Amino acid sequence: MRPTPTLDVVGIGNALVDVLAHDDDAFLAAHGMTKGTMALVDAATAERIYAAMGPAVEASGGSAANTMAGVAGLGGRVAFIGRVRDDQLGALYAHDLRAAGVHFEIPPAPDGAPTGRCLIVVTPDAQRTMNTYLGASVELDADDVDEELVAAAQVTYLEGYLWDADGARDAFRRAAQVAHAHGRRVALTLSDPFVVERHRDTFLELIDGEVDLLFANEQEIRSLYEVEDFDAALQRVRHHCEVAALTRSEKGSVIVAGDEVHVVDAAPVPGGRVVDTTGAGDLYAAGFLFGWCRGDDLGRCGRLGALAAAEVIGQLGARPETSLRRLLAPPDGR
Amino acid sequence: MRPTPTLDVVGIGNALVDVLAHDDDAFLAAHGMTKGTMALVDAATAERIYAAMGPAVEASGGSAANTMAGVAGLGGRVAFIGRVRDDQLGALYAHDLRAAGVHFEIPPAPDGAPTGRCLIVVTPDAQRTMNTYLGASVELDADDVDEELVAAAQVTYLEGYLWDADGARDAFRRAAQVAHAHGRRVALTLSDPFVVERHRDTFLELIDGEVDLLFANEQEIRSLYEVEDFDAALQRVRHHCEVAALTRSEKGSVIVAGDEVHVVDAAPVPGGRVVDTTGAGDLYAAGFLFGWCRGDDLGRCGRLGALAAAEVIGQLGARPETSLRRLLAPPDGR
DSSP, X not given: OXXXXXXXXXXXXXXXXXXXXXXXXXXXXXXXXXXXXXXXXXXXXXHHHHHHXXXXXXXXXXXXXXXXXXXXXXXXXXXXXXXXXXXXXXHHXXXXXXXXXXXXXXXXXXXXXXXXXXXXXXXXXXXXXXXXEOGGGGGOOGGGOOHHXXXXXXXXXXXXXXXXXXXXXXXXXXXXXXXXXXXXXXXXXXXXXXXXXXXHHHHHHHHHHTOSEEEEEHHHHHHHXXXXXXXXXXXXXXXXXXXXXXXXXXXXXXXXXXXXXXXEOOOOOTTSOOOOOTTHHHHHHHHHHHHHXXXXXXXXXXXXXXHHHHHHXXXXXXXXXXXXXXXXXXXXXX | OOOOOSEEEEEEOOOEEEEEEEOOHHHHXXXXXXXXXXXXXXXXXXXXXXXXXXXXXXXXXXXXXXXXXXXXXXXXXXXXXOOOBSXXXXXXXXXXXXXXXXXXXXXXXXXXXXOEXXXXXXXXXXXXXXXXXXXXXXXXXXXXXXXXXXXXXXXXXXXXXXGGSHHHHHHHHHHHHHHHHTTOEEEEEOOOHHHHHHTHHHHHHHHHHTOSEEEEEHHHHHHHHTOSOHHHXXXXXXXXXXXXEEEOGGGOEEEEETTEEEEEOOOOOTTSOOOOOTTHHHHHHHHHHHHHHTTOOHHHHHHHHHHHHHHHXXXXXXXXXXXXXXXXXXXXOO
């Protein structure tokens, strides 16, 4: 008999400090940015963009790490695997993860590139557009995958962003292998439509072979199958992984698992106003995974995802400032 | 004839990165903190408090610098004098000030203590309680006072917090001297009731001799004159400086200038909910100084202060995320 998992989820991803500023569509245009997407930039480009950005605030981010912080905020047991440098931003990063209740023990790199950062421009329509300088994150490799952690977790959660760096890709492969060898599940989020475009064939293979739980938004899943229509993508994905949770912003989400399909509405945003969509997908995954790990039915998992996402888009930044636990009050509590 | 000032205000203060987290009254009690005040801590204590704090966000702060950012946000011409280290937090700090439109050219220190930070705990009642590690800020001294800047500014604005470090005190004295030698005005904010308690006699002297515009909240002005009653403090202060602007949180503010007295209501908070009082006094001073420099009457200066303060307490952090310019729409525009 396999040992009972002692963790709900272990996340593997880029460790990035978010640098958030408000600006308008003209700023995006002037810098050749595509709204709502993530672009990888080198150190010099990051400096140039940062110099042009307005006053900013900083907060720990990184897609999978945001999700882990969200699961922890709901009461789940989680760990994170990612790389920072031993610099000031790296110290902030580690503090925030641990303070959120996430197990994080990868030692900071003593040399090499500084801690990675994600320059985020929030436009008046509350959309976020990201330019990522990976920094120390690119040093993540297969050796960073703590096999005991992966073996101990019900789910290993991987971000599609990892696929942009060789070492991280190896870490991804190793983690998936270890997880399955221990009878655990592997979850993937597609992360970004451009990431999907860059790595479509690999993602298609991975989803067929190694991914049990897939998270994607509408643009990403349409890009994956190169279809214009959401429903067409839905019909395609249902045969390729055990569970797919597809998010559609204000249209809610659709969860498909073979013949089982749930259509879940978006939850109302506290305060009534969408401030910044940064972290919406990450927190949806957090709510969903928390429910899934405690055995909720898929519809309830989706509703918990919607609640957590609504919480984070009512504020600036990707990790909710307020306690997520109260989202678990009846009827979603137990 | 004296040259026309080319700056509205030059601020001198501690250059601090704010580290903001939410916690409850029990946390304050457990760490011996007095709600609503600022305590100076050494590096080890700062580390200990930070380790105990929950997930945080970072934003550039420092009282006088927040005020300068506020004046710039309203359209004023401002500069800041303060000290950071050449580290990651120092780079963020300089970026944010310059991006806000504040002239800031003091080079970062190449060695010594790291950039200072202010650990801020925001309690559910929206009050902020601060623990400041001054770091590189303590290296500010009289040589950092750019006499041309001071001579060029209508007002030199000094924070009472400066009085806790020897070099900063010298910088304060030098700046006040230069300002007056050029026929400019000197403004002081008392900053914190404990700061007033530590330096009461000096502040009383300064206010009599060197301060033209005084900013204080109710606690601070009562502490200064060691009286229990606001009106008693009001009657005392009116004979000691040209203009005093006294803030009273939700009770609004009182501006007194000899026989002239204005009682100004607090402005409604956008969104209707006070989220975090960090920066309230700093932004009140920003609105007031902006009005004062363009020649508004004192009542209008106070109303502009109230509007700017209301803006910042509706969000987390000490510098408004949104444009202050729209506060200048009629009837406060010109």
